Amino acid sequence: MLSKLLNIFRIPDLRNKLLFTVALLCVYRIGFYVPLPGVNAPHIRSQITSSGDTSAFSMLSNYLSVFSGGDLTQGTIFGLGIMPYISASIILQLMGTVVPALEKLKKEGEPGVRKINEWTRYLTVGVCIVQAAMYARHFASAGQGNLYRVVLDSQWLYGMFFLLLVAALTAGSCFLMWLGEQIDHFGIGNGVSLIITAGIVARMPTAIKSVIDFSSLTGSTSKPISPAKILFLIACFIFVVAMSILLTEAQRRIPVQQAKHMRGRRVYGGSKQYLPLRVNHAGVMPIIFASTLVVFPVWVFRRLVEVSPNSESIFHVIVVRVANSLQPPSYLYEVLFCLLIFFFSYFWNTVQFQPKEMANQLRDYGSFIPGLRPGKRTADYLENVMNRITYAGAAFLCFIAIIPSVVAAFMLEGVPQAQAFQITQFLGGTGLLIVIQVMLDFVRRIEANLVMRNYGGFMDEGNDGGTPARNRRPSGNPNRGPRQPQPSNFSSDDPRGLPA
Numbered sequence: 001m002l003s004k005l006l007n008i009f010r011i012p013d014l015r016n017k018l019l020f021t022v023a024l025l026c027v028y029r030i031g032f033y034v035p036l037p038g039v040n041a042p043h044i045r046s047q048i049t050s051s052g053d054t055s056a057f058s059m060l061s062n063y064l065s066v067f068s069g070g071d072l073t074q075g076t077i078f079g080l081g082i083m084p085y086i087s088a089s090i091i092l093q094l095m096g097t098v099v100p101a102l103e104k105l106k107k108e109g110e111p112g113v114r115k116i117n118e119w120t121r122y123l124t125v126g127v128c129i130v131q132a133a134m135y136a137r138h139f140a141s142a143g144q145g146n147l148y149r150v151v152l153d154s155q156w157l158y159g160m161f162f163l164l165l166v167a168a169l170t171a172g173s174c175f176l177m178w179l180g181e182q183i184d185h186f187g188i189g190n191g192v193s194l195i196i197t198a199g200i201v202a203r204m205p206t207a208i209k210s211v212i213d214f215s216s217l218t219g220s221t222s223k224p225i226s227p228a229k230i231l232f233l234i235a236c237f238i239f240v241v242a243m244s245i246l247l248t249e250a251q252r253r254i255p256v257q258q259a260k261h262m263r264g265r266r267v268y269g270g271s272k273q274y275l276p277l278r279v280n281h282a283g284v285m286p287i288i289f290a291s292t293l294v295v296f297p298v299w300v301f302r303r304l305v306e307v308s309p310n311s312e313s314i315f316h317v318i319v320v321r322v323a324n325s326l327q328p329p330s331y332l333y334e335v336l337f338c339l340l341i342f343f344f345s346y347f348w349n350t351v352q353f354q355p356k357e358m359a360n361q362l363r364d365y366g367s368f369i370p371g372l373r374p375g376k377r378t379a380d381y382l383e384n385v386m387n388r389i390t391y392a393g394a395a396f397l398c399f400i401a402i403i404p405s406v407v408a409a410f411m412l413e414g415v416p417q418a419q420a421f422q423i424t425q426f427l428g429g430t431g432l433l434i435v436i437q438v439m440l441d442f443v444r445r446i447e448a449n450l451v452m453r454n455y456g457g458f459m460d461e462g463n464d465g466g467t468p469a470r471n472r473r474p475s476g477n478p479n480r481g482p483r484q485p486q487p488s489n490f491s492s493d494d495p496r497g498l499p500a
Contacts, residue, residue: 007450014188014449021187024179025198031175032078032199036168038161039075077172080131081199082192085177088123090285092116097351124177125170132169136162188445193438200431207423233407233423240403244436247396250279252389254382259366275362275369277386280393282348284433287401290340297336298326334405338398345394346387355382400433 009015096102096116105112176195183191211225211233253274260270301323305316325332356379363374372378404424 004450008446011449011453014446014453017186017188018446021183021189021194024183024187024191025194028078028176028179028195028198029202031172032076032202034077036075036077036079037164039165077168078176079135080128080169080173082173082176082180082195084127084131084173085120085124085180085192087127088120091123092120094351121174121177125174128170128173129166132166133162135169136165188449189442190438193434193441197435197438200435210423236403236407240400240432241436244400244432245440247393248280248433248437248440251276252279252385253277254385255370256362256367257370259368261366273367275358277382277389278393279389280396281353281386281390282345282393282397283437284397285348286341286344286394286397287433289344290337290401294333294337294340298323298333301326334402337401341397341401342394345390345397349386349390353383353386355379355386358382397433 008018092102096106102116105115177192180191180195183189183194211230253276256273256275258271258273260267301319304319305323324330326336327333359375359379359382362368362378368374369378369381372381407424
């Protein structure tokens with residue numbers, strides 16, 4: 001394995017791409033600590049991460065910080081992260097299924113993709129302005145401790161601060177978008193996904209430090225974490241990572257038979273292949289949508305509690321009980337979370353998976369599923385299979401999503417909620433799935449570059465990787481005719497960079 005890793009640095013092109021990618025990720029981490037002008041970042045950080053702060057903004061900031069590459073609690077220029085670009089990409093991707101003009105652009109090939117990317121950048125700027133304005137509005141309404149006193153002395157200075165804050169956050173997100181595109185063009189891997197992964201992995205040392213600190217507490221109101229619980233956390237982490245890799249790569253293979261045809265005096269085709277359908281076709285998108293929407297019912301009921309005039313009325317009592325029942329990790333909250341994951345899993349597959357188009361491509365390429373007529377029968381069969389395996393994929397996503405809450409509630413009892421979430425986010429949820437899928441894609445791309453240059457890949461047991469495999473005989477039948485084009489594999493990877 002060591003010799004295969006050294007092969008990466010023996011290839012100048014691959015080595016330069018890898019170093020370029022690492023350099024841009026270092027630029028991202030450095031800019032992550034550049035503070036916003038006029039913002040009291042230490043006060044915001046202490047307010048949101050305090051154990052008593054359970055506001056909707058605090059919950060939403062904790063969720064967004066996992067899959068945005070930013071952190072609203074830091075008060076830096078990269079506070080919004082790459083989330084505006086992801087939101088714009090998702091909006092255009094969903095609109096592409098209902099707007100004929102966008103659907104036509106997708107079918108035009110590379111020129112159409114470039115045009116959609118250009119519209120995505122413009123839409124990203126608009127989303128950045130809206131989110132940055134809400135961010136600045138929260139600072140102004142939460143209290144004067146969030147802003148430095150010199151800014152609040154004049155209404156004119158406050159207006160200038162508001163515009164400066166919106167411009168700084170917008171510029172930071174656009175700069176991250178540019179970094180991701182540079183990694184796509186001149187580096188290796190998916191730039192946006194790597195930025196998100198770097199932000200998630202960077203929190204791991206802080207989580208480990210929290211475990212060490214709470215394991216050595218003496219004479220404190222918080223319960224210390226025993227060594228047995230630490231070993232259990234490590235075992236859970238290894239088990240969840242292994243299961244996530246297994247189920248992320250799980251496929252339902254549909255046998256596909258090619259029709260035979262004559263070219264001159266030779267017969268081509270007739271081979272049997274497989275059409276892979278991923279069990280987790282939607283990737284992390286259902287968890288992202290569910291994590292965002294599950295916060296709004298909590299916020300609505302809390303606002304109803306605040307505006308209720310009579311604290312002794314039946315309406316007030318019912319609203320308070322419902323609001324308390326929706327507090328994570330309560331039973332009602334987790335049930336609602338799982339229902340939203342199931343809903344968005346099927347919704348995403350309905351939007352992205354096109355069985356009719358896949359059946360038409362199989363028919364156009366002269367392929368068919370044995371026992372089924374090409375056309376409508378094939379499309380109905382693919383749709384039924386996808387509905388069945390989507391249930392298993394959604395159940396797996398629910399299992400991954402609720403693990404952090406369950407472990408925090410039963411294993412980390414007495415630990416403040418903010419620190420418990422920081423520790424358990426590596427045992428499941430969106431962050432773990434993103435890291436696993438991005439790292440698998442990163443390793444595949446490096447291995448593809450090695451194999452393309454006649455070096456042994458990481459999984460190649462026939463070559464130790466020390467020397468180029470130039471003399472190896474190609475596998476397969478040498479007398480076989482030219483390979484026929486196959487229908488596209490409808491993978492769930494987001495072309496805009498969001499890991500699925």
